[in-house]
Amino acid sequence: MRSAIVLAAGKGTRMKSSLCKVMHQCADKPMIGHIITTLKKADVDKIVVVVGHGADAVKEYLQDEVTYALQSPQLGTGHAVMQADCLKDCDGDTIVLNGDGPCIQSETIEKAFAANETHDLTVLSAVLDDGGNYGRIVREASGQVKKIVEAKDCTAQEKTITEINTGLFVFKTKALFEGLKELTNDNAQKEYYITDLVEIFNRKGLSTNALIVDDRDELMGVNDRVDLAKAEAWMKKHINHKHMLNGVTLIDWKNTYIGADVEIGEDTIIYPNVVIYGKSKIGKNVQILPNSFLKDAQIGDDAVIDASKVVDSQVDAQTTVGPMSHLRNHTHIHAHCRIGNFVEFKNTDFNDGSKCAHLTYIGDSEFGKDINVGCGVVTVNYDGKNKHRTVVKDGAFIGSNCNLIAPVTIGENALLAAGSTITDSVDDGDMGIARARQSNKKGFGTKYKNK
Ligand code: UD1
Ligand code: CA
Numbered sequence: 462m463r464s465a466i467v468l469a470a471g472k473g474t475r476m477k478s479s480l481c482k483v484m485h486q487c488a489d490k491p492m493i494g495h496i497i498t499t500l501k502k503a504d505v506d507k508i509v510v511v512v513g514h515g516a517d518a519v520k521e522y523l524q525d526e527v528t529y530a531l532q533s534p535q536l537g538t539g540h541a542v543m544q545a546d547c548l549k550d551c552d553g554d555t556i557v558l559n560g561d562g563p564c565i566q567s568e569t570i571e572k573a574f575a576a577n578e579t580h581d582l583t584v585l586s587a588v589l590d591d592g593g594n595y596g597r598i599v600r601e602a603s604g605q606v607k608k609i610v611e612a613k614d615c616t617a618q619e620k621t622i623t624e625i626n627t628g629l630f631v632f633k634t635k636a637l638f639e640g641l642k643e644l645t646n647d648n649a650q651k652e653y654y655i656t657d658l659v660e661i662f663n664r665k666g667l668s669t670n671a672l673i674v675d676d677r678d679e680l681m682g683v684n685d686r687v688d689l690a691k692a693e694a695w696m697k698k699h700i701n702h703k704h705m706l707n708g709v710t711l712i713d714w715k716n717t718y719i720g721a722d723v724e725i726g727e728d729t730i731i732y733p734n735v736v737i738y739g740k741s742k743i744g745k746n747v748q749i750l751p752n753s754f755l756k757d758a759q760i761g762d763d764a765v766i767d768a769s770k771v772v773d774s775q776v777d778a779q780t781t782v783g784p785m786s787h788l789r790n791h792t793h794i795h796a797h798c799r800i801g802n803f804v805e806f807k808n809t810d811f812n813d814g815s816k817c818a819h820l821t822y823i824g825d826s827e828f829g830k831d832i833n834v835g836c837g838v839v840t841v842n843y844d845g846k847n848k849h850r851t852v853v854k855d856g857a858f859i860g861s862n863c864n865l866i867a868p869v870t871i872g873e874n875a876l877l878a879a880g881s882t883i884t885d886s887v888d889d890g891d892m893g894i895a896r897a898r899q900s901n902k903k904g905f906g907t908k909y910k911n912k
Contacts, residue, residue: 462553463574464634465505466545469493469560470513470532475685481515483560484522485689488696489720489738491522492563492683495696498721502567503574505556509545537652538628539644542637549638557637557655559628561683564695569679573672577631581667582658584609585629587677594684595625596656598671606671607663609656613649624673626656627680636667696721726762744778753783761796769801777813795830812855825867826851835861835879842867854889 473482483493493510500508508527512519513535520529530544542557554577556570569585577583584606586598596609597619609626610619632640640661644653662669674680683689700721701714708727711717717731720738726745731737735749739757743749747760750767758771766776767783774792776782782794786801790808794800799816806817807824817823817834824842828834832853840851841864849867853859857871860879871877872889880896887893 462507462551463503463505464548464551464553464555465500465508466542466548466555466557467493467496467500467508467510467527467560468538468541468557469519470511470516470535470541470544471561472514472535473561473684476689477686481518482683484515484518485683487563487683487689487692488700489718490722492692493519493523493560495563495721496558496560496565497523497526499565499567499570500556503570505570507548507551509548510560511541511544513541537646537650538655539641539653539657542655543641543644543653546638548634551634553634555632555634555637557630557632559682562628562680563683563692564679564681564699565629566679566699569674573629573631576670576672577633579668580670581633581636582662583631583670583672584659585627585680586624586671586673587627587680588624588673589677590623592620592623592625595627595682597622598624598626600624600671606659606669608660609654611648611650611654611656624671627674627677628682629680630655630658632658636662640665640667750783767801774806823851825849826853828853829855829857829873831855832857832859834859835863837862838865839863840865840867 469483471482476482476485484491497508509530510527511530511532513532516531532541532544548555554574556573573583573585594612596611597615599607599610599619601607640658643661644657646653648654659669678695681692683692700719701711701717704719704725705711709725710730713733716733718736723737723741725743728745729743729747731749732751734751735753737755741755741758743760744762746763748765752768753766754770756772759775760766761776761778763779764776765781769783769786771788773790774788776794777796779796780794780798783801786804788806792806792809794811795813797814798811799818802819804817804821809823809826811828812830814830815828815832819836821834821838823840825848826840838859842848851865851867852870854871854873856874858876860877862880863877864882866884869883870886872887874890875887876892877883878892878894881893882895883893
């Protein structure tokens, strides 16, 4: 069986934030969220997240997806692992990883488990130009891993070692919990270090191993906002390359921001400066033009989104939206529609073939099929206290600059004369007109001009 312990109790002082470190977002998802998704992808049966600082925020986010162990006070990474003793009787292997390493991929986790098949402990290491603040991997002349020394505890000679501890370990679960009994806090920070288990395992005659990873950036730890930006950049490249290899054109992938959970179909083209976040699902052959923002958006095949914002809303096949439109709050624009320039839709169902092309607000409404909404139409849905619904049936024609004072229903194939303020429902096939009759004053124009 595969278990996992994710260390996420630390405060993350260097982030200088009221938010606990592992809840900081990278590619539109808290760091801890990326790690849990990845562990699940690698078939880990049981995940224990060690929480402390910001425990409530982490629990609220992950809910019952994982088991929690509380670490309070926080006395180091080894002490954190001790709190996950609900795993101590499990068979198989346990992976231990830091909650501040969001870029780790499931293939690497698979490799780590595989590497530990013939060992009791495997640590993933990386070779850097400069070991910085990372723990150093100290090897015997034979190459055998001897111990890990934290940067703060290094001798001058150890400091020059460039092979570092990424913070990811796999242990034989039972050996892990036996080994933890021997940990002490005899070091510069007076903490219980997980890294001391290497020496302890060696002393006990158990087999230890260090596996050097190829992409050292995948295992970076985020300690401050500069690191967070590096992780964001790594993830953007990884996510965007995946979409490109799946048949999506990103005209300028460095200026395209796609969240980790977004799905995009083949032959879709995404222009620069587009953001697609949340659980958005984009169909095939869609065009998303510059400066669009989509969050939790469902976009059908062959649709066009032009410099618009679509949040919590759906746009069906072959519909065009924008430029400069805003669809929000469970709006559903069906197929073959045309929306925008400068149109706002809120909580509205707008059916096949209907058009609303200019300067309009439609809220809390239900529009049928093949309706034409003229320029400057407003559904007056709010009376200052309550919201009311507007219903417009198939084939209706709403003249420009009409106000529809809700609640109101406009019948099938009905017509509203331009400039009307409609307070009463209009039956099928009828016309509603509500405006003062025009009168023309003979010669008044010239007289006024010459005055
Ligand atoms: C740790 C390693 C170091 C390694 C580096 C890789 C130790 C002693 N050091 O150092 O060798 O190179 O990671 O990034 O393990 N945490 C707890 N409880 C605690 C302390 C920490 O849950 O009491 C969690 C933190 O929330 C964090 C993770 O453990 O997610 C790592 O802690 P951090 O303080 O960042 O360790 P580093 O100094 O980076
Ligand atoms: Ca760290």
